[in-house]
Amino acid sequence: MSGESPRWNLDAGSAGVLMEYLKRASPQYVAAELEELGLLRSADQAAAAVLEEIAPRRASANVWMVALAMCAMIVVLAETLHVSAMNVFPDDDGPFMQLAGPTPEW
């Protein structure tokens, strides 16, 4: 059997059929054909270049989300520590101590 690649007419109708065919062809077939033509690597590089152009926006959005989340965590931690500190070191001059009076140990 001939190893020659399929030949398509260039008219709009044939191009439409070709598009429908290639949309459904298996990824293995597409990759194998491009590899044989020596175009697989350049096709992947083209895709990577486009994604690199678009991805930074996605990446920066992610960075802002992480930064926001970290800020929220810091606020929560600060609040927690502040409340804990108040509980651990109660004010000795508070009204409770005055009402309690001297303890038996004194």
Next chain:
Amino acid sequence: MSPPTEKHESELQRQSAKRVRAHIASLTRAEFQDLTRRLVLYAVRLLRAGSLDHHAYEIVTGAIDLALDGTRVWDPLACPFDNFLFGVVRSRASALCRSMASQLVRIAAQLPQTDDDAADLLERFADESLQAHTALSVEQERELERLIASVARIDVTLAKILVLAIHEDMSNAEIARELNLPVRTVENGKKRLHRAVRKLYSDEDAVASVQGGRGRH
């Protein structure tokens, strides 16, 4: 101040560029890589008649750039994103093939070529049940593509029926709905396909026997 039509057009382009970027950003890396590969192979196939394979990469990157900067406007209501990009690639490939230089190359490329054994392929798929294929080898898929290309040269609608029947395992009614055709047309189309297959194959046999006869003398 620019006329309102120009302003409107530039706004359309800006919106389109935004949609394209958002759509590509929504795809996974693997999905976009797969689409790009298919686009490059599409460009290769369209350029093959002009022996311009090596331009396929530039055509696809150029097409994506035109989509990204809004020069080519994508209307999601008119067509899916994939079809839009395939269309941009096709128009760029056509423009290249129309150029004088490529015309000359194409003439050179059309000098005597070997047959592509289309009839063999046609017979293989031309039984009464056009069924969906699964797990075909690369070589089988290449044969399938040759078959569909051969049929497309005879009748585009038949070729579309074949693609849907083989790849999607669609019933006649489903194909008719997909292609916006009466069911009867699809049924007749399949019959015509079988006739065309038999004719192509018998022609091939006749050619082979003549060639064999010549070889013996």
